Amino acid sequence: MREPLYLRLYRQLRGEIESGRLAPGTRLPSIRQMTHDLTVSRTTVETAYEHLCADGIVQCIPQSGYYVNDLPQRRPAHADPAPEARPQPCRYDFSGQRMDPELFDFAIWRKLSRAVMMDSDPFLGYGETQGERALREQIARYLSAGRGVYTTAEHVVIGAGIQSLLGILCEIFDKDSQRIAFEDPGFRKGFRVFADHGYDTVFISGGASGINLDALRQSKANMLYISPSHSFPSGASLTHRKRMQLLEWAQQNGAVIFEDDYDGELRYIGKPLATLSAMDSGGNVIYLGAFSKLLPPSIRISYAVLPSRLLPLYRAIAPHYNQTSSTMEQLTMARFIEEGRLEKQVRRLRRLYAHKNARIAEAFAEHFGARATVRPNDTGLHVIVSLAGRGDAEQMCAQARQAGVRIVPMSSYQLGNRRTQAAVFYLSSAGIAEEDIEPAVAQLRTVWQ
């Protein structure tokens, strides 16, 4: 992504003003002059100048021109803006933070959202607190058909991202008597919300077969946050037996399990396993899902499915929180599911990810040989790569970043303080084009050799 022209011009001018090369009182070249000198469009220059005015460092005097201001007086509280860390685009992206444009037919989304917007009525209010009914119905249908989670719209709660949902769900329990266990490595941003809301938290390390049940029992936790469709660090799905044991633990302890199934439907090895929620007969499981791995993640829609026994608790506090998810996106999503496009997309992604993951494995075999161990996780969204004889994964990722490859160390999923720096990486194929995989891995070899 190139930086827009106006922005480059704006930065350049601002730099010259802030460094003093353009002194207060100086008149900037006229828009016409600048347009001519730089052979850029009038709009480019105008926009750059307007930004300087908005910053308060340049002033427009009508009929005269643009003048550099005295800085300190105009911007007292904001005299020294800190540098801003902005995400930089990257040539090869294995982070999963962006979706390869080939994976999503944006034209369809555009068409559906246009259709939805033809009726302005649904947009005039704050939107339903629990989420738009039309979407909740579609999600209930989708889950019943695809994930064995038989539910109804009444049980579905929508929010702009899992964090928004967790923030509300945190408040339906009596925090002072809760202790929540997290898989470690695990979902940091989820852990963060519980910590912010004053929960007592505890980390449980996972073994090869997923979460350590003895450690869970000993932790005295009465809540658990878990992603059963891929356990850290192995990437394997929890077995049916282990799922039963977790539900037993919940039943015996009156515990609540947050089942984060954000990528469960992408499982491509065998059939998707029954979710904890589907197996739960005690009303102990809150099911959490999201569309951020199926659709471009800028579409901010996640959902929770509450068991009946927790519904009254949710209803009691729901009016205190405004809905965060855009009504427009919710209604577009409802149509997207209604037309069967979500199911189609899931099938398509499963196929494409399996394919890309195989390419990643091939590329590492080619460039790193026996030093690399590549293991796809069961949901197919990630590939776990270990490199023998190397350490300091974070430094290696920083080097890769410099060379245009974004790659995430397994350690970035660690919740506790101890950081293992083994060279284990968690690669997503969501954001990288198939033909880029081999050159990206070749690049990694160059950097890491």
Added chain:
Amino acid sequence: MREPLYLRLYRQLRGEIESGRLAPGTRLPSIRQMTHDLTVSRTTVETAYEHLCADGIVQCIPQSGYYVNDLPQRRPAHADPAPEARPQPCRYDFSGQRMDPELFDFAIWRKLSRAVMMDSDPFLGYGETQGERALREQIARYLSAGRGVYTTAEHVVIGAGIQSLLGILCEIFDKDSQRIAFEDPGFRKGFRVFADHGYDTVFISGGASGINLDALRQSKANMLYISPSHSFPSGASLTHRKRMQLLEWAQQNGAVIFEDDYDGELRYIGKPLATLSAMDSGGNVIYLGAFSKLLPPSIRISYAVLPSRLLPLYRAIAPHYNQTSSTMEQLTMARFIEEGRLEKQVRRLRRLYAHKNARIAEAFAEHFGARATVRPNDTGLHVIVSLAGRGDAEQMCAQARQAGVRIVPMSSYQLGNRRTQAAVFYLSSAGIAEEDIEPAVAQLRTVWQ
């Protein structure tokens, strides 16, 4: 809003199954038969049946038909869905929860969002954590030009609603050493977030001239949440002198002021007063704004402007939280401001609200005579109506609701436990058409006489 046909059919069938009138094992009429019997479309029947299947109470056996299931086995955790409180549309709405369609040219919004969506690139990622740069630049420009808040994009943080923003801002301070004061009556949903995040909160009653400074000093609070453009319960703007005193208090106590200016630009009596943020030279004020009173509130965009000294604290925690506001709406909003449409909309609303508020005053004078005292608040968004010789405002509002008028008692803005039930109401003219005002107030007289 009528309930869709399929939903009525679905409910009816579900009722019959749950009551046992349709026993387990019963075959439902074929879709074709039902379509014919009810003279509805095939889709209607199909959708109703699919919902019953999704609920797990009906099963589709291919080549045979739809059969009623044995209930308990299929839906263990969801056997008894609690009734859901859904917002019911209302003939006359003074609540301000919806916007009168006349107040917003939705066609323009539609056009801009279409244009924005032509380029899919910005939608492929999670969106910028701090909010889309393009929108932050426009907000900075808008605030510099219109609210005297000279700032830059670096200082602006965007979220889907004030609550989302506050949830993050709560985490930049050391909670254990903070006590935050709220005006009472005040903004309940804001208070709620601080309470959820474990803050020590205290309520300060407002007098005729706004917040009681002595009470604030005695409270030992080192934070304050306030809406200076309309103090509760009077509706008056804080005077310049009082604003200076608040800033002095903040400076002396190293305190932080959250200035909620969500409707500041709508002020229609005289010129808008300088915001606390504009007057602040100590970096003690966090400015909060929203578009929910200027545009239809389903567009979920709010923003905070941080003083430079707090920016590093924000930056340190920002990566832990995903952006909640839709990228699509953010970029559409950026265009909306860029094209000068926001400023136009503010001017238009100011004029229309002044007009409608006058109509409300006339209607109350006509129907309630001297018993009614009507006082517009300074920002023009609300009108405060007191009725002499009446009590129990909440009950009166419930009666009005029954008769098709939604009206909010002042007591619903009270934060503390004590509830005064004086007949004082807080009417918004945002959601009611001008020609509906007189009939609505006439209806109130009928109900309350």
